[in-house]
Amino acid sequence: MKKRISTGTSHSNVVVGGVIGVLILTLSVVFTMQAWAKETATLAVAAVTAAPAVFDTPMNSSPIALSANKQHIWVVNPDDDSVSVIGDLDNNPHVIAKIGVGDEPQSVALGVNALDDTKYYVYVANAADNSVSIINVTASTPTSITTTPFGRPEKTIVTGAEPWNIVASPDAKRVFVANSAQDTITVIRADSRTVVGNVDLRNSICNDPDRNRVFQPRGLAVTLNNDRLYVTRFLSFTKEGGTQGADDGKEGVVCELNIPADVATLPTVAGVVKLGSQDTGFNIDANGDGTPDPTRAFPNQMQSIVIRDNQAYLPNIAASPSKPLKFNVDTQAFVNVIDNAATGTPTDASANKFINMHLGARDPEPDKTKLFFANPWAIAFTTQSGTGNAYAVSAGSDLLVKLNVDATGALSFTVDANTTRYIDLNNPEDPATADANAGKNPLGIVIRNGDTAYTMNYVSRNVSVVNLATDQVIQVIKLTDLPPAGTLAEELLVGKEMFFSSRGHFNRPAGTTASTDNRLSSEGWQNCGSCHFAGLTDAVVWQFVPGPRKSIPMNGTWSPHNPFDQRMLNYSAFFDEVEDFEINVRNVSGPGALATPIAGSVQDPQHGLIISDTGDLNSAPAVINQFALPNAGRPQQTVTLPGSNTDWPALTALKEWVRFAIRTPNGALTTEELTAGGGATAGGLSQSDVDQGRRLFFRAGCQKCHGGTKWSISNKDFAAPPDAAEIFTEAGAPNNAFGGQFLDRFLSDIGSFNLGVAGQGNDIGNNVGAVELAANGQTGLGKDHNGDGKGDGFNIPSLLAISYLPPYYHNGACETLACVLSNDEHRQSGLRQGQSDPLSSAANQAKVVTFLQSLDADTGFPVNLSVRRHDIFADPPSPIKGDSVTLGANVSLFGTKPDLANLLTDLGQAGVTVRFTVDQGTVSPAEVVVPASAFLQDFGQAVVTTTWDIPADAARRANVTVDVDPADLILEAKETDNSANRRLRLRNAPPDRTAPVVESVAISDDNANPFNDADAITQSEDV
Known part of the structure; x- marks a missing residue:
């Protein structure tokens, strides 16, 4: 198994200085940070002296950060593996430097030099690289920086899998890294830039009562007095007595750690703050009695936590999963609050200080469009105590939402209970925010001096500068270039915008009367990313139309190694094209069908991406269905990026982004991998357990369902429609x-219908599974309800990064992989007839769990053996009747030789049996045993031969069949490619037309009896 791990490279220092005043030297350099990051950096270098500064606020993790002297803003660029530095903040803010770091930087933290605030360290968390890059700023002015080594990081440390967030303490003595797929917090000493150790949150009280759950540490915050660290659990799990699919079934968790004075000592876990569900303030008729019912939602996807005074604030996408599933009662824009964050015992203050920002969007300010505040992702404050304002980024709606905060820390709207101000970062009608100035998908915010906000806009690759006195965008700073026009990269960026936008702005040709704005949801309420963080999952079981369904991680939609290998979609093979989710855009996120059809169509012409099949932008499509009429390639809205001349079909671009651009998270690292990268080993996996778990996984036949390059045998093998x-x-x-409708042949029945639902006789674990009811109260799919022999089971999910993507089963019956492995029927479904269960012991189950924790896109694939028609050969290639020839086949191994060897050993077999069958003559031996060593390499071939005796009176054509593993001892994902047949032409023996060769001459003396040696010459008739 290979991991993407960087180790830093040492370089000589670059020294530039002056003796009097300020000497500024602008240098353009081309530098490299690992093989994949190449950039041109322009650095303005200066030697100056300034008064030292320290951080005067609590610190929180963020993709954008302000230096202690408030002269520089650092921003991560995840799409090109770099960080940008914005300087000259008082006059003309602009990018003064750009430095390559590791793969997919997601968060940046800044240190401070107590003696000279022009010198400081920068720490960048590279999620896809499992690392932290450390940049040494050795000199700076408001308009310049220099680094040692010049233009690149000083060092890189491997901290753990998927470090999404990083924060420095206000005194800059320590740096904390949230390794979200390792469940650890790495602590780095700032004085030596070395790792102190890891805090294992999975095995702490923060993960009780079930430490088999993943914790997924994400948001980080440190109090101003440097003695407390707060860590959010990104995804929420069921509370005690809670179940999946219930509005109050889950709870959020924040872990509190005490930071010791000694920098060489690790923090200790001090306590847990649990955040329960809250009343959303929205009502809906949930039971069909005609009376609106109150709704609740639980906090979820807690990406960030920000401390102000004695409170901590947590913007998040709250979930309300019970029926009816409709945009205005499923995802909410919560900001939860914790009291006593700095002093005293931290407690959930949500009952009095929490706010659902969506409520403030119900009645917009005059002259503003009604837009809800989808996906609150970060928050910042104008003051650190007393009264002031908070500004929260709405990542989905491209808005900056303004709130009031009072002296007690309570949040409120700026106008009234229905209205709060917002700043539109992406208004095509305003030149300040249109075209190249649009701020798309803001993920982070910093406020400088209480009067200017800077937002990091992920999709548009820029920073919006907002004057907080006027609440207007006054400048937009480009961080990195957009892709070249007409390229796949540009199409994928359009697709990313469609996925993460709750609004959407589309091309508007002359004559268009239908809306070309805000078509992706009803009034900007939600987007695909609301339930599929980074294209993955929110871990919520929603009461969908076919029944309770966990948000499927979309990284397994296509194989990351084969863009033509697509899994069938949804748990009931309910869709076959990504474009079918137009139905969700219109009917779940959007307002749904029209009460009165227009031109015979109930589809709303003001929403959705597909338009009339005539190509008329002003008309809706006549029909949108699951199967009969394919939705791929239909006429649709188009998008043109700034500076481009290419009109991209929006829905197709979204499909292509899912297909090519969703990254499978890295699996947890082993202790050996952590050590090799300079990290600490706490929380690392045992390589021995990974290896043994992998072997047990295959021995148990798990690959029978979870095989192939996407670790699922669900393969769309037809061109739509079915x-x-x-x-x-x-x-x-x-x-x-x-x-x-559903496609039955893609379903697999492992007895999971109503699994873990109390009272249904299908118990598992704590019975947290959602009951099998569809959104309209009908019984859900997954069972043969009408007795036609069809409908039992569910579509097999991918195992790519499965440990990172709980819960498990369609209805969330298990929240841990340990629970899944405890399910006898599921676990034993891959066994051969008569085979004993190798996973019957808890110890072996635990080893398989460890293997699954490591499984990602770089994990070696399950073994598959195959032979094809053209792999069969004869030597000589034109066999002659009556001859003996060599008959052979090139047998292919998809997988590794060690895996095959282990499988054979576990089966008690010396090798793979290859059987030759002919209908003319005989072969000897008819079966050849091929050891794993006979394959030339991993993912290679073995040449297998036998002898074929062809009778002289054979027919003109002979059928040759080669069967690999004819007894089917080796369980494979694809059993249909183990046999191949080829017809070979047999030639007759040619006639003897060769002229005789004279070797000697004999003369006879007797015509009557020639060549009679007993005939004496004297008696010869010729004498």
């Missing part, structure tokens, strides 16, 4: 089952 004979429903079922 054959009508393959489409089934549960129509006519006596239990009022949901009647939607």
